[in-house]
Amino acid sequence: MPGLTKEDVKITIDDGVLNIKGEHKEEEDGGSDDDSWSAWSHGYYNKILVLPDDAKVDDIKAELKDGVLSIIVPKTEQSKKDVKQVPIN
Template identity: 45%
Template structure:
């Protein structure tokens, strides 16, 4: 699910929520400090792929850092889709550092009540 670059290296890994409604599957990923143009979303092999890069802020100042906890670099999350979806109808929105992807469920994955005669 996470694609680490090298053993022991800290990797930026967006945290995600995945939930479904009667009509759609929704994935929300937190991407603080990532620009929309540095994110790519694809669906293939019944999985959602979110990849991109969190670029380090380049400053020309001569600060002396005492602590560095923020992580930068390329990332990829692969989220298996728990149900069949209509890939061609997927939509994504990026707002306030949160990527929200909405994918309508395929007809076959919607629940249908069957009347007993």
């Protein structure tokens, strides 16, 4: 998310769905006394991810550093599952 600050990014969790939204607004004015100009740049980002059933929703952490958003989703300890092989007919 280059160019965005943590104030530009919103992360929400609702019913097992992680929603990441980012919005970039930039306004630039320039020129000289005889010639002036203005430019606007606008970008919007939205990503929706379904969390696994064993995600610890209350322990999710996020960090935005140097344009890279890192989200850590810890999972609960699960008991060892038996692997069952399915025969092929």
